[in-house]
Amino acid sequence: MATVTDSASPTQPSDATPQHRYTADLAGRIEQRWQDRWSEEGTFDAPNPVGELAPDDDRSVPADKLFVQDMFPYPSGSGLHVGHPLGYIATDVFARYHRMQGHNVLHTLGYDAFGLPAEQYAVQTGTHPRTTTESNIANMKRQLRRLGLGHDERRSLATTDVDFYHWTQWIFLQIHGAWYDKDADKARTIAELEAELDSGERTLDDGRDWASLSAADKASAIDSYRL
Known part of the structure; x- marks a missing residue:
């Protein structure tokens, strides 16, 4: 009596990750590539009609303008917490919607660097407030960029920038x-x-x-x- 045998051996499972499997690491690399491209091409830069921030080419600037401004985070800690993106992502969705509708959307963010929280953080860490503030702002910018928010990075500011508080002082003097x-x-x-x-x-x-x-x-x- 003849015996029937399988000529092909069963495929053994492999522990190796497939080359193109969509993993969290791959997703992160894809996100960063797009974020780098957005920065290089100025995808979210809002052009001014005239001046230094006007388009370099003959592109027309949309007449319908929209300014979107989030509440400034306080750089009194080493980084953002989960409550920050809760609001920032919603604002970003709003800004992106109007940008796709053809509006010239200026969406940017600043850092409220003056005040008691920054001073207390400097005391706790034993570091000069300017040093801790600038370091924290740099880390927050990194975190915000990884969120993929559509900010015009050219217009980012901190309230400790001389070019900013010069005008708050000027306003106070006008009132005084x-x-x-x-x-x-x-x-x-x-x-x-x-x-x-x-x-x-x-x-x-x-x-x-x-x-x-x-x-x-x-x-x-x-x-x-x-x-």
Whole structure:
């Protein structure tokens, strides 16, 4: 009696990972390649109509503009926590939707680097606040980039940048040097108020004689008018 045998031996399972198997490591490499390309090509750069940030070629800038700004993270820790992307991803979806609708979307992010948290973190680590802040910002930028968010990286800022807080100081000085004229229903400069008081065109609200006041009393009276 003839015996039937299988000529082919059964395939043995292999522990080797297939070359093109989609793994977390492969997904990460694909993501990074695209993120590198986005940065190199300025995919999410929002062009200005004119000036240094205007397009280099003849491309037209969409007339419909949209500015998307997230709340600045505090670089008072070594990195982001899971609560940060919870909001940032939702904002990114909103920005991407409008970008695909043809809007010129400016979506960027800054870092709120002043304040007590940054100071406390510096004390805890025994490092100068600027050193810890700049190091933490660099790490946060790395983490945000790996999330694949569509930020215009050229416009990123920190509140400790001189070019930024120069203007916050300027705004404060404009407010400090102004007062509200109820009669004119608008803000005017302190210099105009002093000129009107010196000329007698205006009198103090409390009835005191401006001309008879000492320099200190005049300064105190002026301060009561400031915004």
